[in-house]
Amino acid sequence: MSVPGTARKSPPPTDALGIDALARLNTVFGLPGFRGEQEKIVRHVTDGGNCLVLMPTGGGKSLCYQLPSLLRQGCGIVVSPLIALMRDQVAGLLELGVNAAVLNSTLSWEEANDVERRLLAGDLDLLYVAPERLVNPRCLAMLERAEIALFAIDEAHCVSQWGHDFRPEYIGLSVIAERFPDVPRIALTATADDLTREEIAQRLGLTDAPRFVSSFDRPNIKYEIVDKTGAQKQLQTFINTRHPNDAGVVYCLSRAKVEDTATALTKAGILALPYHAGLDARTRETNQDRFINEDGVVIVATVAFGMGIDKPDVRFVCHLDLPKSVEAYYQETGRAGRDGKPSTAWMAYGLQDIVQQRRMIDESTGSEAFKRVSIGKLDALVSLAETIDCRRGRLLRYFGEETTGTSCGNCDNCVSPPKVWNGSVAAQKLLSCAYRTGQRFGAMHLVDVLIGRLTDKVKQFGHDKLSVFAIGSELTEKQWRAVMRQLVARGFLYADADNFNALKLTEEARGVLRGEIELMFREETGGAGRAPRAKSRRGDLAAPRSDNADADLVTRLRSWRAGVARERNVPAYVVLHDATIDGIASEHPTTLSQLREIQGIGDKKLEHYGADILAIVNG
The missing domain is CATH 3.40.50.300 (P-loop containing nucleotide triphosphate hydrolases)
Known part of the structure; x- marks a missing residue:
């Protein structure tokens, strides 16, 4: 049976969809409203449309398929690449009162059979499936017998050979469009350049689907x-x-x-x-x-x-x-x-x-x-x-x-803007040194020659007799390494992997040697980075918090949360997010209705934890 607040029904008329989605967003997820492109995506998918979603991590991608799965008839099938992700997301959904389950290699035969039975009986709102499991003929045949609300392909960049995290098992997901052409598909990723986006669209049958691209900015x-x-x-x-x-x-x-x-x-x-x-x-x-x-x-x-x-x-x-x-x-x-x-x-x-x-x-x-x-x-x-x-x-x-x-x-x-200096002459000296020593030596030897260090190797090859010997004594070894790094970074030098990483000139280096290219280099930095923040030594429960939050109350709420998490065998953030704790510690709610107004407190959270939280606030 579906839990209260997630009962199945056909999608509402388009003019009523916004109201219904907002109501479910608040009652289930405890959120007052959508962020960015979320509302457009939810409307589009709930109406039966396919789409490709590019949204930064932490931008609310999961809501874009979780909420339509609750609004549409049937169960949302979420393709997810990692067991840990499935486990944690399902734990979080169960805390919200959503009927969710996983289907992956960690389940026994009896457990997997029970999940399949619940799916076919219409008792699931969301089912997380590993890609290799989904493309199995037996699983596909089972899904054809079930009522499917949508398919969500998470971490969709894994389907692209041009992506940074290509996974061969994702290639088979093209079968979704072939076997379930009338079920909406939503592919989601936080990272994809133009080349990767095109391949995702082609492989998942989304070439004609709209693309919702949120800002990639993570200002925090x-x-x-x-x-x-x-x-x-x-x-x-x-x-x-x-x-x-x-x-x-x-x-x-x-x-x-x-x-x-x-x-x-x-x-x-x-x-x-x-x-x-x-x-x-x-x-x-x-x-x-x-x-x-x-x-x-x-x-x-x-x-x-x-x-x-x-x-x-x-x-x-x-x-x-x-x-x-x-x-x-x-x-x-x-x-x-x-x-x-x-x-x-x-x-x-x-x-x-x-x-x-x-x-x-x-x-x-x-x-x-x-x-x-x-x-x-x-x-x-x-x-x-x-x-x-x-x-x-x-x-x-x-x-x-x-x-x-x-x-x-x-x-x-x-x-803290970096200082820059004109490194054109230094670059000419370094490139000349690499050239005159035969483009056969690595960074350490070139530095020795430039600063005039008379090592056995320098003497062995007679490099102390060259015109470039000691012409760079005005810079330190560390500074010369920085010059080398920036020349390699800009494509004027390259390390020959077949010759012990000997530094060699590229064709573009000619312009530097002729004085046709001016090079401005950043001064070398180091250490742990700039602008350290003040230390916080409040023990293991320390965390950044809102300026208005009651520090003592934050500590007590986090301690309570840790105990609940251990008891329920779930991550602490599944019980309450830090932001929700901060909200409670800032607002000091004294009634259940006031607590319900805190972001992240939905109906089920209020039912499960409301009395305990108020006791801590009022204690």
């Missing part, structure tokens, strides 16, 4: 990129000074680096856990569950971790290695601040990161076309890292969003 996230000078120490300083006791994610490229970084953070007194594919399944699951369910846990992971993680109170995402593309960077940093509260995207970046990523592309088994696209995507990310302008503006323009060109006020370049 501060973007910071610093020069890598000792990444682990820089990371420790960043966490200790900026986000003590906060939940965060740290991304590393290799499993070994994940382990080393997690160990170093733990030794520094930071609660950090590793996550990568080399760990046994039990350890991965335990560490992920602790991150989701406990406060203040830092997870150190490869990019295998995070897609679909629905934890709203991640306060920071750090990168100790360069991601593959702007899309990957945006997707990964977007896991911070889903609740809309101030959060940080911090990355330490150096010359070796560029060299390493280019080598991985060169050595990949992809086609030449794929390699060209991959290099283009990497170059765009490197440009974001090297820019002296607003990082947010450059990020948004990458996704085709027009910007005013003014300061965003919440990235490192805008908060």
Whole structure:
């Protein structure tokens, strides 16, 4: 049976749809109104239309298919790539009084059979299905016997070979349009450039469907990129000074680096856990569950971790290695601040990161076309890292969003504009040094020659006799490395992976050597980043909160929430979001009707927790 507030009915007339949708939005989800494009999307899908939705993480994508599933006849089928995402979203929906279930490999035969029985009996509002399960002939045959409200393909960028997270099992989802042509389809993603959008539309049969593109801006996230000078120490300083006791994610490229970084953070007194594919399944699951369910846990992971993680109170995402593309960077940093509260995207970046990523592309088994696209995507990310302008503006323009060109006020370049200097002469010296030494040597040797360091290797090759020996003594080793990095980033130098990463000149370097190109470089930065916030040492329950919130009440509500979450075996945010706790602590409701007005308190939340919350407020 459907729960109260989610009873099945045919879609209301178009003129009544807005009223019905708003009423259900408030009674079930406890929200006073829609955000951005949500209302248009909900109307379109509820009326039976197909669409492609591009909306940033934390922008409310899930509501765009959850609400139409409640308004339309039948059950909404949600294709989701990760078990953790399914589990957490279903737990949250059950708390709201929505009949939801999952169908994936974690279920026993008896459990899966019960879910299928409930679907065919019309007892489910939403069913989350893994892509490989959905395309199974038996599952497709079962779905044809059920009444389906819609198909939602979440993380739709996984269908594209040009996307940053391609998953072969998503290719088979084209069968949905073929087998269920009259059931509305909604594909959703937070990251897709034009090439990826086109492939999503083609593979999922959405070429003629409207595209709803929300702003990609995440104004609550501060973007910071610093020069890598000792990444682990820089990371420790960043966490200790900026986000003590906060939940965060740290991304590393290799499993070994994940382990080393997690160990170093733990030794520094930071609660950090590793996550990568080399760990046994039990350890991965335990560490992920602790991150989701406990406060203040830092997870150190490869990019295998995070897609679909629905934890709203991640306060920071750090990168100790360069991601593959702007899309990957945006997707990964977007896991911070889903609740809309101030959060940080911090990355330490150096010359070796560029060299390493280019080598991985060169050595990949992809086609030449794929390699060209991959290099283009990497170059765009490197440009974001090297820019002296607003990082947010450059990020948004990458996704085709027009910007005013003014300061965003919440990235490192805008908060503390970098100093720039004319590096044209320095670039000429470095390029000349690389050329005259035969374009056979790496960064360290070129620096030795430039600053006049008489090493055994310099003497062995007679480079101390060259005209370029010691012509760069006015700059330090660190400054020369920064010049190298920026020349590689701008395409005047490249590291030859087949020759021990020897630095070689590109054709474009001629213009620099001839003095036809003026180069302005940013001065090197370092450390943990700019503008540290004040420390918060209120223990594991610490979290940013509204300026009007009663701090003591926030602590008591979070403590109560933690107990309820343990008792119900769900993440704490499934019980109440931090923003809802802040609202309660700011408004101090004394009656159930006043509590019902707090955002995030729907009918079921009020029924389940209203009396307990008021007792805490009035206690």
